[in-house]
Structures are given as structure tokens and as C-alpha cells.
Amino acid sequence: MANEADTDKAILMVAFAKMDPVALAVALGSIWALILFTATTFLLLKGAPEGGQVGTHLGLIGIYLRGDDVTWVGGLLGAAYLWVIGAIAGFVLAVLWNLTHHLYVIVIVARAAWWKMLAD
Numbered sequence: 001m002a003n004e005a006d007t008d009k010a011i012l013m014v015a016f017a018k019m020d021p022v023a024l025a026v027a028l029g030s031i032w033a034l035i036l037f038t039a040t041t042f043l044l045l046k047g048a049p050e051g052g053q054v055g056t057h058l059g060l061i062g063i064y065l066r067g068d069d070v071t072w073v074g075g076l077l078g079a080a081y082l083w084v085i086g087a088i089a090g091f092v093l094a095v096l097w098n099l100t101h102h103l104y105v106i107v108i109v110a111r112a113a114w115w116k117m118l119a120d
Helices: 002-015 021-046 058-063 072-119
Strands: none
Touching: 021 058, 021 072, 058 072
């Protein structure tokens, strides 16, 4: 019987595992920054078509991220902006994930106590 209880506990621990907000913030920020810098680098190395500009569509991100354009410095600046934005998004996502799981476990325990009380 104890082995079955240990298995149930292990399953619940995996299903309701907590996310580390700092780890997710760093990971998400790094991934977003790397994606933008890689796209900027690719466009700069590819070059512009005859009579055109380099990365006209990617340059539109500069509307939202002041100073970001398709240059080496602009790519670094945009990557820094997206790292901060991604870190904030990752932190908020992990906190909300942990909060919703915590509230769900509280509801499950309350329901179990309620049904146990009715059965007694």
C-alpha cells in the first residue's frame, strides 16, 4: 500500500512541478535576443538587393524598440531590448504557472476534504 502512495505522490509532483521564474526569465530572454540578433546578422551578411535597403521589414521593429535598426549596433541594441522583454515575459509566465498550479492543488485538497467530511 505504501508503494502505491509513493507512486501517486511522485506522479503529482511531476504533474505540478514548479517553474523557476529566474531560470525561465533568463532562458526566454536569451532565446528572443538570439533570434533577433541572428536575423539581423543573416540580413547584414546577405546584403541588400540592387538598389534596395538591407532588411526593410526587420527594420520596422525599430518602431517599437527605439534605436533598433538593421546594423551591427542596432542588432545588439535590439537584442538587449528583447532580452529584457523576454526576461519579463518569462518571469511573469513562470509566476502565473506556479500560482495557477498552487490554486488548483488547493481546490483539489478542499474538494477531497469536503467529500471525506460528507462520507463520515
